[in-house]
Each structure stands twice: as C-alpha cells, then as structure tokens.
Amino acid sequence: MxxxxxxxxxxxxxxxxxxxxxxxxxxxxxxxxxxxxxxxxxxxxxxxxxxxxxxDRLLEIKDYLADGMNIAGIKYVYQQQQADQQAQKQRPVTDDDVRRILHDELLAAGGLDHHDQRASLYHQNPKK
DNA sequence: ATTCTTACA
DNA sequence: TGTAAGCA
Known part of the structure; x- marks a missing residue:
C-alpha cells in the first residue's frame, strides 16, 4: 500500500x-x-x-473556490492540515482532537456560516 | 509546439 | 484573470 x-x-x-x-x-x-x-x-x-x-490538490482548490472560499481560506485549511499532521507525530490523537480538527475545517470550508459571508476573511468578496 | 516570466489598452 | 511579448 x-x-x-x-x-x-x-x-x-x-x-x-x-x-x-x-x-x-x-x-x-x-x-x-x-x-x-x-x-x-x-x-x-x-x-x-x-x-x-x-x-488532486488543484481539483480540490477548484472545488473550494467554487464553494466561495478565497485563497486565504484554502491556505488556512492546508496550513492547518500540516500542523495537524505535525502534532500527530508527537502526540497520539484523542477523540477530542479529531472533533476539533473536523470542526475547524468545516468552518473554514464555509459550510457553517452562510449567513454573514462578508464578515469572514475566508470567503470571496462577491463584487456585486 | 510548449512553457516560462513579466507586464498591463 | 486574460492576454500579449520575447525567450528557452
């Protein structure tokens, strides 16, 4: 494998x-x-x-962008992922860690705050 | 023929 | 982001 x-x-x-x-x-x-x-x-x-x-990374970026996330938001997701991987090498992951990580990523992905998009630094500015 | 960098009516 | 220019 x-x-x-x-x-x-x-x-x-x-x-x-x-x-x-x-x-x-x-x-x-x-x-x-x-x-x-x-x-x-x-x-x-x-x-x-x-x-x-x-x-695959490019296709993923394309999807994130299509979902309204901006470059900063995508950067955050990947930065967070490598940080998680780094921490995982030092300390065994607890169930609580897994929940926090998943929550953070979903938030960054814009799947939870469809109410005040303009307020988030991680969303694209819809140039009306 | 392709790709690269740089620049901007 | 598109596109044109001048190289490699």
Whole structure:
C-alpha cells in the first residue's frame, strides 16, 4: 500500500496535461502556486512538472473556490492540515482532537456560516 | 509546439 | 484573470 502512494508523488505531468485534467487555465495554476497552494517540481528546462497528488490538490482548490472560499481560506485549511499532521507525530490523537480538527475545517470550508459571508476573511468578496 | 516570466489598452 | 511579448 506504499507503492501506489509513491507513484502518486512522481512529478511527470507538464502543465498542458494538468490543464486538460483540471479545466483550469495556466494562469490560474501558476497563480495558485504563487500562493503556495501547490509546489510542482521543475525539469531541466525550468518547466513545471506535476504529480497526480498535485492534480488532486488543484481539483480540490477548484472545488473550494467554487464553494466561495478565497485563497486565504484554502491556505488556512492546508496550513492547518500540516500542523495537524505535525502534532500527530508527537502526540497520539484523542477523540477530542479529531472533533476539533473536523470542526475547524468545516468552518473554514464555509459550510457553517452562510449567513454573514462578508464578515469572514475566508470567503470571496462577491463584487456585486 | 510548449512553457516560462513579466507586464498591463 | 486574460492576454500579449520575447525567450528557452
């Protein structure tokens, strides 16, 4: 069950393929990288090479955006995820931790406060 | 042919 | 975000 995960991290896809797989524009994909949401490798010619995990990450970002979350909110989710993973390596996770983590992520995903979107720093500003 | 960076009628 | 320009 380790073999498949390894291949999933292999950066073998050029941006052109990623564009077809995600329906995102090169502009968007590169912008998300600038925001630290994805970190593709680079080949000898300085061209970005993506892994299957990168593609999944991009599709996830696309969904979050479609659900009204902004870059800051997505950054928060991933930052929180790595923080959780880091803490999990030091101390065994308790049931309470799991509940808190799930709650935080759902909140960041905008699934709980559909009332005052404009008040949240983690939502897109609907330019009416 | 593709991708990269930079800049902005 | 789109798009044009000039390279690699």
């Amino acid at each position: 380790k073999e498949k995960e390894l291949r999933r991290t292999l950066a073998v896809l050029p941006i052109g393929t990623v564009i077809k797989l995600t329906d995102l524009t090169a502009r968007q994909i590169r912008y998300y990288e600038e925001q630290g949401l994805v970190t593709p490798k680079r080949n000898k010619g300085n061209q970005r090479m993506y892994s299957l995990n990168d593609v």
